[in-house]
Amino acid sequence: VHGMKGLACLNCHTDRTVDLRPGRGKCLFCHGGERTRKELIAGGTLDVEFFRPNKETINKAPKINVPKGAPMQFYCYECHKPHAKLLPGFDKCLSCHRDILNVGKHQLHIETVGLECTWCHKPHSWKVTKEAAKSVCTTCHAYREPLSFIR
Structure with missing residues (x-):
C-alpha cells in the first residue's frame, strides 16, 4: 500500500531494526500529525539509518489499552498492515481475542447486525467505564450500566 504512494522501502525499513520492521516512530512520522512530525524532526535525524524518535514523543503517541502483565507489547504494524488493508477488520482483533465471542452479546452483534469490533471498541482509547457506555x-441502546452489556 505505502509503496503505491511513492514511498521507497527504506522510508520505513532499515537493517538497523529487528527483522527489518519499522519502529513506532516511523509510523508516527507520517500518521502522527504536524506537531508530532516537528518533534520527531527536532529530536532526531531523518536519515533512515539513524532515525530514532525520543521516548517523550513515543509516549505522547496514541495508545492501545494493554493490561499490565499482558503477554505481548504492541507496535502499530501488529494491527495496521502497511502492505495490505490499512484499517484492520474484526478478524485481526479475533486473532488475539477469540474468546470474547463467547462473552455477553458479542456473537449476536456480529452475526445479526454485522458490527465490527471497532464500531464499539476504540482500540486506541476505549475502556469499560460508565462514560464509555454512555457515549458508545x-x-x-438506551443507557444501562456498563457491565450489563457483558452479562
Missing part, C-alpha cells in the same frame, strides 16, 4: 453503547 447509547448510539444504539
Whole structure:
C-alpha cells in the first residue's frame, strides 16, 4: 500500500531494526500529525539509518489499552498492515481475542447486525467505564450500566 504512494522501502525499513520492521516512530512520522512530525524532526535525524524518535514523543503517541502483565507489547504494524488493508477488520482483533465471542452479546452483534469490533471498541482509547457506555453503547441502546452489556 505505502509503496503505491511513492514511498521507497527504506522510508520505513532499515537493517538497523529487528527483522527489518519499522519502529513506532516511523509510523508516527507520517500518521502522527504536524506537531508530532516537528518533534520527531527536532529530536532526531531523518536519515533512515539513524532515525530514532525520543521516548517523550513515543509516549505522547496514541495508545492501545494493554493490561499490565499482558503477554505481548504492541507496535502499530501488529494491527495496521502497511502492505495490505490499512484499517484492520474484526478478524485481526479475533486473532488475539477469540474468546470474547463467547462473552455477553458479542456473537449476536456480529452475526445479526454485522458490527465490527471497532464500531464499539476504540482500540486506541476505549475502556469499560460508565462514560464509555454512555457515549458508545447509547448510539444504539438506551443507557444501562456498563457491565450489563457483558452479562
